[in-house]
Amino acid sequence: MTPSSNVSVERDFHSWAPEGVFVHAARMLMREATVENALALATEYAPRAADELSTLEPDVVVFCCTGAGASLGPDGERELIDRLAGLAQAPVVSTNRAVIAAMRAHQVESVAIITPYTDDQTSILAAAREAEGWRVAAAAGMGIGINREIARVGVEELVEFSEAALRDAEFELLFVSCTNLSTAAALPVLEQRFGVPVVTSNRASFDAAMAVLGEPAEAI
Known part of the structure; x- marks a missing residue:
């Protein structure tokens, strides 16, 4: 669905x-x-x-x-x-x-969150993760309001945004949200760049x- x-x-x-x-x-x-x-x-x-x-x-x-x-x-x-x-x-x-279960499997305390969403949606998601017991070290959204446009975000754009947004953050796991982000190709790149497990909505x-x-x- x-x-x-x-x-x-x-x-x-x-x-x-x-x-x-x-x-x-x-x-x-x-x-x-x-x-x-x-x-x-x-x-x-x-x-x-x-x-x-x-x-x-x-x-x-x-x-x-x-x-x-x-x-x-x-x-x-x-x-x-x-x-x-x-x-x-x-x-x-x-x-x-499913994302919560995947995050818990890594047994970490601090997480960073990257989304394509506007600030209000990103804040709701960060609050939801905190309510589940994680410390959210950083949460950044790309500010995209049209869902069809989210699918046009490529690997390079996603990685560059993540690097800039999380440059000063310290975290043990990265969660990349949204099923309309095609993250199959980006996932290994992000894991290599940040050196932490990466959980994506689709995976x-x-x-x-x-x-x-x-x-x-x-x-x-």
Whole structure:
């Protein structure tokens, strides 16, 4: 389940999917990347997408919107996941919860956050990570308000922005948010540049979905 203007998450998922795992998508309306639109996506458009996906009998469904999950808060996100799972008739993985699990696996205390978002969305995400127990050493957003434009951010631009924003920060893990950032190619570059583990929305989501599958299955 992907925002309608997202063109990156499917590309990343297809590039990582092993033989025998197939990726199908339903779209949830989003034009501008705002907090209000992310919440509308979760409450209005996600249920319809989950219901539609139930007709292909998926093995696992991924709710691909980091910002929506963080904006809902832990209780609201759990309620959404339960509702979507009932509609999709399949286990549901939330990108936000998948990111949290991936970050916890590294057992670190201090993190840095890079997003393509505007300042208000970046602040919400940073506060959500702090509420989960991490010290946020730095959080910087690229200020992009149009979701389609986020997908146009290339590896070089992302790395250069991250280097400038985090030049004076000390942290043990870097989290790069947004499923519309195609981070498959950027991930190893960022890890080499900063010398710390890097968690991205798309990779964390994909790994969480594969963990649900256990073995390659018919549909994700």
